[in-house]
Amino acid sequence: MSSIIYQGITEEQIRQGCVNNDRKYQQMLYNMFSAKMFSVCLRYANEYNSAQDLLQEGFVKVFKNIEKFRGEGSFEGWVRRIFVNTAIEHYRKQVNLYALHDSDVKGFEHYEDNALETLKHQDVMKMIQKLSDGYRTVFNLYVVEGFSHKEIGDMMGISEGTSKSQLARARYLLQKMITEHADVRHQTQNG
Amino acid sequence: MDQKMKRFDRNIEQMMNESEVAPPFGMWNRISAQLDAEIAAVPPPAASPIPQRALYGFIAGALIIGASLITAYVVNESNKQDKVSAAKAIPATTVTVAATTTQNPAPVTETVQTQPVAAVVEQATKTIARKTSKPVAMAAPATEAVEETKQEAKAEQAISLPAHAEVLVPNHQVAENNVAAVSEPYFFPAVDNITVPETKTEKPVTVAKTTKSEKSIFANSDAPRIKFRPKKHRSFSYGKIISKR
Numbered sequence: 001m002s003s004i005i006y007q008g009i010t011e012e013q014i015r016q017g018c019v020n021n022d023r024k025y026q027q028m029l030y031n032m033f034s035a036k037m038f039s040v041c042l043r044y045a046n047e048y049n050s051a052q053d054l055l056q057e058g059f060v061k062v063f064k065n066i067e068k069f070r071g072e073g074s075f076e077g078w079v080r081r082i083f084v085n086t087a088i089e090h091y092r093k094q095v096n097l098y099a100l101h102d103s104d105v106k107g108f109e110h111y112e113d114n115a116l117e118t119l120k121h122q123d124v125m126k127m128i129q130k131l132s133d134g135y136r137t138v139f140n141l142y143v144v145e146g147f148s149h150k151e152i153g154d155m156m157g158i159s160e161g162t163s164k165s166q167l168a169r170a171r172y173l174l175q176k177m178i179t180e181h182a183d184v185r186h187q188t189q190n191g
Numbered sequence: 192m193d194q195k196m197k198r199f200d201r202n203i204e205q206m207m208n209e210s211e212v213a214p215p216f217g218m219w220n221r222i223s224a225q226l227d228a229e230i231a232a233v234p235p236p237a238a239s240p241i242p243q244r245a246l247y248g249f250i251a252g253a254l255i256i257g258a259s260l261i262t263a264y265v266v267n268e269s270n271k272q273d274k275v276s277a278a279k280a281i282p283a284t285t286v287t288v289a290a291t292t293t294q295n296p297a298p299v300t301e302t303v304q305t306q307p308v309a310a311v312v313e314q315a316t317k318t319i320a321r322k323t324s325k326p327v328a329m330a331a332p333a334t335e336a337v338e339e340t341k342q343e344a345k346a347e348q349a350i351s352l353p354a355h356a357e358v359l360v361p362n363h364q365v366a367e368n369n370v371a372a373v374s375e376p377y378f379f380p381a382v383d384n385i386t387v388p389e390t391k392t393e394k395p396v397t398v399a400k401t402t403k404s405e406k407s408i409f410a411n412s413d414a415p416r417i418k419f420r421p422k423k424h425r426s427f428s429y430g431k432i433i434s435k436r
Contacts, residue, residue, distance in 0.1 A: 021230075023223065030219050035211035042212055052221075055214055059222045060229070113195070116202050121210040124203065143200045144207045175199065 006032060011075060018066045026063055033076065034059075037083050042125055043140050044087035046133060054090060058083040084145060088155055091133050111175035115182035127177045135170035142167050 006014065006028050014032070017025025038055050045051035061082050069078050116124070128136055137156065141147045142163070147155070149163040156163070241249075 023226075026226070027219060027223075030222065034218065035213050038214040039207070039210045039212045043207060052215065052218065055218065056222050056225065060225055063226060111195075111199070113198055113202070116199070116206075121206045122212075124206055125210065125212075144204050146204075171196065171199070174203075 015066060015069065015075065018063055021063075029062070030059060033079050036076070037079065039125075040080060040083050041087065043128055043144065044084070044091065044137065046129055046136070054083070054087055057090075058086045061086060084141075088137065088141075091137055092156060111179050112182075115178050118182050118185060119178065123181065124178070127174055127181070130177065131170055131173060134166050135173065138163055138166040139170035139174070143171075 009028065014025050014028050018029055034055070037058060038051065041051040041054040041058065042048070045054055062079055065082070069075065128139065131139065138152055141152045141155070142149070149160040149167075152158075152163045153160045158166075
């Protein structure tokens with residue numbers, strides 16, 4: 001049983017309206033998921049304009065394939081997966097990933113857990129965007145989306161070792177950026 | 192160290208999943224415009240000039256007409272086959288023809304078995320060809336020899352006549368009693384066969400001598416004459432048998 005979610009219209013009705021190519025219901029669906037999906041696009045994109053392109057491409061795919069949703073799992077999860085796949089397709093053509101020699105790196109040694117608490121999510125998003133395309137994609141897929149290294153290897157066309165080394169390097173760089181940002185803020189507050 | 196990394200991953204995941212960033216204003220217009228462009232880019236299915244219902248009706252009608260034509264053809268062919276088989280299955284009927292000659296007044300019986308029309312026509316044409324190709328000088332002794340052999344055969348038949356053998360009947364009685372047999376078209380080519388040499392005027396007198404007896408036979412006969420008219424436009428056919436009454 002679908003709950004009433006938007007202006008007295010259930011999610012099922014909105015889906016059916018999108019299947020019928022009704023532009024009013026398509027806009028309702030956009031309003032429901034645009035903020036969450038744009039956040040996903042920002043994590044996978046290296047800049048703001050690229051994130052907009054991903055958002056546009058992702059919604060067009062959703063509207064084209066919405067009749068294929070069979071009700072297995074949540075509709076939001078299905079939409080999110082389309083956006084992730086769109087981002088992977090977009091960057092897989094550009095990125096040549098290779099295994100790093102320092103795959104056994106254990107993270108930045110001076111990183112403290114409380115350093116992350118001092119940051120807003122927009123700041124963390126910008127730090128993730130600063131990572132190279134390969135590091136960022138593997139980090140998002142493993143840490144945020146929850147895929148295993150084998151699944152990431154299959155999706156990206158790389159080996160598990162490459163995925164692990166890319167993740168370790170991304171995690172090290174991100175912890176280093178967070179620690180440096182926390183130190184700057186601490187010095188600013190003290191000074 | 193692993194616990195520290197796991198905590199870091201979990202914190203990042205929680206922070207990212209909770210984050211929502213509003214897209215810039217006008218984003219929906221871009222998406223809507225792209226959807227319109229893709230819909231316009233897809234060509235609509237070409238409308239058929241004939242309505243689909245009419246097309247189905249036309250196809251169904253064509254099928255029905257075709258089936259009826261095929262059925263009619265099959266039935267017609269089967270009827271033809273039945274007629275041919277029936278003609279083949281007609282029992283051999285015997286017709287007695289009394290041949291009277293001036294030299295031999297004794298009646299001569301000639302037994303003719305009914306055959307299919309095509310076979311009779313073929314036989315008749317063969318006989319005509321053979322007779323016309325024969326030299327005139329050889330015709331007289333040959334016909335005499337035939338007459339002698341016929342008489343001998345009849346004499347032998349009369350001697351060894353079985354209990355259910357046919358009785359010799361005069362020609363006019365045959366015509367009266369067996370009207371159906373006389374009127375059967377496939378019986379008559381034999382008559383036409385003999386009249387061919389009579390029509391030739393350039394034959395010498397010897398022909399007239401040999402055919403005199405036969406002429407007298409068939410001049411008295413009531414059998415209608417049959418002409419073979421070969422068709423002009425069809426090959427391998429000897430035309431229809433037209434009987435004149």
